[in-house]
Amino acid sequence: MEPKQLKKLPKATAKRLPLYLRNLKVLDSNNVTRIKSREFAEITQVPSATIRRDFSYLGELGRSGYGYEVPFLIEVFSELLETDEKKRIALVGVGNLGKALLNNNFRRNENLKITCVFDNNPELIGTYYEGYYVHGMDELKEIVQTENITVAITTVPSHSSQEAVDLIVASGITAILNFAPDRVVVPANVSMRYIDLTTELLTLIFFDNEYHYRPSPFLTGI
Amino acid sequence: MEPKQLKKLPKATAKRLPLYLRNLKVLDSNNVTRIKSREFAEITQVPSATIRRDFSYLGELGRSGYGYEVPFLIEVFSELLETDEKKRIALVGVGNLGKALLNNNFRRNENLKITCVFDNNPELIGTYYEGYYVHGMDELKEIVQTENITVAITTVPSHSSQEAVDLIVASGITAILNFAPDRVVVPANVSMRYIDLTTELLTLIFFDNEYHYRPSPFLTGI
Numbered sequence: 001m002e003p004k005q006l007k008k009l010p011k012a013t014a015k016r017l018p019l020y021l022r023n024l025k026v027l028d029s030n031n032v033t034r035i036k037s038r039e040f041a042e043i044t045q046v047p048s049a050t051i052r053r054d055f056s057y058l059g060e061l062g063r064s065g066y067g068y069e070v071p072f073l074i075e076v077f078s079e080l081l082e083t084d085e086k087k088r089i090a091l092v093g094v095g096n097l098g099k100a101l102l103n104n105n106f107r108r109n110e111n112l113k114i115t116c117v118f119d120n121n122p123e124l125i126g127t128y129y130e131g132y133y134v135h136g137m138d139e140l141k142e143i144v145q146t147e148n149i150t151v152a153i154t155t156v157p158s159h160s161s162q163e164a165v166d167l168i169v170a171s172g173i174t175a176i177l178n179f180a181p182d183r184v185v186v187p188a189n190v191s192m193r194y195i196d197l198t199t200e201l202l203t204l205i206f207f208d209n210e211y212h213y214r215p216s217p218f219l220t221g222i
Numbered sequence: 223m224e225p226k227q228l229k230k231l232p233k234a235t236a237k238r239l240p241l242y243l244r245n246l247k248v249l250d251s252n253n254v255t256r257i258k259s260r261e262f263a264e265i266t267q268v269p270s271a272t273i274r275r276d277f278s279y280l281g282e283l284g285r286s287g288y289g290y291e292v293p294f295l296i297e298v299f300s301e302l303l304e305t306d307e308k309k310r311i312a313l314v315g316v317g318n319l320g321k322a323l324l325n326n327n328f329r330r331n332e333n334l335k336i337t338c339v340f341d342n343n344p345e346l347i348g349t350y351y352e353g354y355y356v357h358g359m360d361e362l363k364e365i366v367q368t369e370n371i372t373v374a375i376t377t378v379p380s381h382s383s384q385e386a387v388d389l390i391v392a393s394g395i396t397a398i399l400n401f402a403p404d405r406v407v408v409p410a411n412v413s414m415r416y417i418d419l420t421t422e423l424l425t426l427i428f429f430d431n432e433y434h435y436r437p438s439p440f441l442t443g444i
Contacts, residue, residue, distance in 0.1 A: 011429075012234065014425065014428060014429070015425055017424075017425075017428070018418075018420070018421040018424040018425055018428075019418070019421055021424075022403070022420070022421070023405075043405065044405070045405060080428075081424055081427075081428050087427060089423075095322065095325075096318045096319070096321040096322035096325060097318070097319065097322035099318040100317065100318035100319035100322060100377075101419070103317075103318060104419075106419075106420050106423065108420065109420050109424070112420065112423060112424070150430075151423070151426070151427060151430075153423075155322075174430055175426050175427055175430035176426075177419075177422060177423055177426055181244075183245075183265065183266070183267060191426055191429050191430040193422060193425065193426040193429075195417070195419070195422060196240075196241070197323070197326075197328075197399075197417070198240070198244070198328050198330065198331050198334065199240040199241055199244070200399060200415060200417060201311075201328065201334060201373070201375075201399055202239075202240040202243075202303055202331070202334075203236065203237055203239075203240055203415065204373070204397050204398075204399055204413055204415040205303075205309060205373060205397055206236060206239070206240075206302075206303050207233075207236070207413050207415075208372075208373075208396055208397035208413040
């Protein structure tokens with residue numbers, strides 16, 4: 001499968017690929033070699049029609065009534081998401097959230113790893129957390145370039161988020177996951193993704209209210 | 223505006239409402255009373271065509287060439303998201319992530335508040351963190367019902383996630399935000415929302431790679 005064959009892959013579809021991939025790997029590790037969209041829908045909680053449409057963007061991955069070959073799907077999706085490439089990640093901000101990320105450190109994905117941590121708190125700089133040396137922000141650029149870091153996660157609070165992101169961008173990193181939901185300004189070549197827990201919670205409550213108090217056909221689809 | 227007038231509001235649109243609302247409040251607090259979709263697009267990083275389409279689902283909110291009235295939008299969106307109703311939240315799991323949530327405690331939204339915390343670790347039960355008494359899971363149901371808790375956030379790791387969620391569901395809560403990405407089983411009347419940081423990171427890297435290595439028209443739209 002060549003990328004040039006793929007056209008018009010909507011972002012919503014792309015966003016679901018990691019979810020598909022992770023569930024396919026669980027199936028594969030349980031020796032499931034073939035799956036139908038309806039079964040996969042139950043596992044992923046994505047409607048089967050959405051799954052079939054998503055998969056259709058990726059070419060001829062399955063046959064009607066027969067289902068999809070799990071190992072083949074894993075191969076295609078892995079290639080697409082390029083998880084076969086190891087990513088070295090810088091963590092900026094070593095508060096409770098930073099510590100939680102370090103404790104977990106994406107251990108279930110062998111290609112994602114926080115390899116260095118930074119903070120601007122003089123009391124933290126030079127200390128260790130779980131074996132990680134906490135560097136000052138003035139060391140960011142040099143370490144990013146010598147250690148081939150291409151991704152950053154920032155847990156720096158909103159009031160300092162732009163400042164932290166400016167330093168990350170200046171270091172040459174182009175992919176940033178930001179836990180401060182206030183929008184910051186970055187150059188067009190930088191990919192920024194925000195985790196906004198308040199928005200997630202409001203959305204959850206919104207759909208919960210819809211379900212319980214407005215059973216009329218107010219929402220459609222998934 | 224009556225809910226019954228609203229039809230076919232896609233989930234993708236609903237998901238953006240909290241983001242719109244938060245940015246509208248920032249504008250309002252800066253005395254901006256009117257905004258055009260193109261300006262709002264710059265602030266929210268949502269394409270202006272998407273904004274206009276989203277807003278069109280909500281009725282006649284603006285006029286062509288004139289823009290949208292900020293206070294009116296806030297009123298409509300607030301009503302829709304029902305943020306005028308205070309939500310009392312139970313936090314289950316007081317590790318680093320739980321502590322980070324407690325430290326922040328959605329302080330920028332006056333209607334969202336973690337009011338009680340739970341863990342099953344005997345060493346934590348009965349202690350205090352930041353003024354919060356850590357209850358055992360056996361107290362969950364009674365506290366949820368006497369204190370009118372309607373939302374739970376669980377930071378319990380995957381291997382115990384189903385067990386924790388079962389107890390949350392048994393307590394009567396129907397809205398759950400789950401930081402363990404593995405899918406768990408809940409009754410149809412329970413709204414579950416997963417925060418999957420590995421998926422977020424893979425998606426970020428995917429789009430970053432798209433931008434830098436495949437500038438061809440592989441992705442469309444937003």
